[in-house]
Amino acid sequence: MSAIDIAPDSPVFSDVRGKVVILTGGATGIGAATVRLLNEHGAIVSFLDVNRAVGEELAAELGDNVHFFHGSVTTWEDQLKVFEWTVERYGRVDIVLANAGIDEVVEDAFADNFDESGKLQAPTLIVLDVTLRGVIFTVKLALSYFRRLKIRGSIVATGSAASYLDTPGIPVYNGAKHGVIGLVRSLRDSLKEEGLIRANVVAPSFTATSFTKNLIHFWKREGLPINEPVEVARAILFLAVNPDYHGKSLYVAAGTYTELEGSILATQEQWLGKQNTAWVNLRKAKNLKMGKPEDNV
Ligand SMILES: NC(=O)c1ccc[n+]([C@@H]2O[C@H](COP(=O)([O-])OP(=O)(O)OC[C@H]3O[C@@H](n4cnc5c(N)ncnc54)[C@H](O)[C@@H]3O)[C@@H](O)[C@H]2O)c1
Known part of the structure; x- marks a missing residue:
């Protein structure tokens, strides 16, 4: 186990100054806290989100260096347009943060739902679509742009405690988040050989966002750890700019940080x-x- 200290005023955050960042799922929660932190430290941010009203409001509040794009990570063209526009405008992209994900409350994939003729219906697997397929799209775009622009780029994907632990009640989400860590692990060696691109994962445990708002009183009642979104955002920035981190994962609980991949390999x-x-x-x-x-x- 490797505990990492990331102080709220860590000098490492200043390394994002002037960097061009693309982020998915930035309207609320961890994504919004990351957009704010990046903006505070002088980065330029383009973010994609399905939540038009809140996304536009955040971009308007933060000013000229923050650009909101309305769309879904599940639609290739929506993600592509963020990369195209940003690179056209700034000539580069330095950091890509694949953060959008949705909670399993939108669909119980294992519920018995029957059509009118009584046949068992297939699940939509929307959770997998947003939380894993969307991340694969984002990572593909990041790799392609970094390579074509010959940029020493950095990717941080938002995994979860569910990338490592069983999470009863959300099995498809869990599979998607295991997919996120699997994706980054499997790119680790080839990206290292290539020497151009770093990719890491942030693995938050319970964090106070809209995701968890209906559960938070149970966690508080039992004295379980709860992150503030900005505490996860700090881990994302730390991984994004720290050249020593590649193929690593920071587990975040109650604002403490533990690197897991090194211990798993060791x-x-x-x-x-x-x-x-x-x-x-x-x-x-x-x-x-x-x-x-x-x-x-
Ligand atoms: N809150 C937690 O306890 C927790 C723990 C571990 C991991 N996470 C992960 O953190 C990430 C952010 O979640 P959060 O807790 O901040 O919740 P959140 O709901 O506040 O944020 C998710 C954001 O993604 C956006 N989004 C949803 N579907 C989208 C789509 N198809 N395309 C683009 N944007 C979309 C939402 O509008 C929202 O702005 C997710 O990947 C989530 O799985 C959250």
């Missing part, structure tokens, strides 16, 4: 066993990849 022999670890290390040493056979030599 203890691999304990949880995977000696022989299995040796086989995994052999595959890595030989640089063998799943996927296209021609990528292996």
Whole structure:
């Protein structure tokens, strides 16, 4: 376990000055706190959100360096237009924050819903669509723009405590958030080889946003940790600008920060066993990849 100290006045935040940032899900909660913190420290921010009224209000309040785009992360064209406009206007993008996600209350994927003829209906999987497919779109756009513009870029995806722990009541969300950490882990080695782009994950536990407003009294009653959105925003900025962080994940609870990926790798022999670890290390040493056979030599 690796506790990290990120003070509210950490000098690291000033490194975002002048940086061009694209963020998804910035109208409320963690995203809005991140937009505010970036703006406070002199970054330029373009953010996409489905919530037009609140998004426009936030951008108008913060002024000329904050640009709101109305649209959904599930629609490729909506995400593309944010990148196109921002790069056209500023000539670059330095930091991409894939933050939008929705809570499973919008659909119980395992409920028995039947159509008029009595057939069991398929779930829409809207939670997966926003929370994982939307992140894949954002990451694809970030990688493409960083590479084409030859920019040393940085990606931070908002995972969750649900990227690591079981979360009864929200199994599809949990699968999506495990997907977010899986995505970044699987890009880790190839991005490192490429040496151009860093990608990290912030993994907040319970945070006081609209997401949790109907549950917060239970957490308070039991004395469980609750983050303020700005505490998560600080972790996002820290990961976005700190050159020592790549393929890492900061778990955030009650405003404390714990890096998890290093500990998971360091203890691999304990949880995977000696022989299995040796086989995994052999595959890595030989640089063998799943996927296209021609990528292996
Ligand atoms: N609140 C928590 O306890 C908690 C814990 C762990 C992770 N998270 C994650 O943090 C992120 C932000 O959530 P939050 O807690 O700030 O909640 P929030 O609901 O306040 O913020 C989510 C934002 O995403 C926007 N959004 C929703 N669907 C969208 C779409 N299709 N396209 C674009 N924008 C969309 C919403 O309008 C909102 O502005 C999410 O990824 C969430 O899964 C939250």
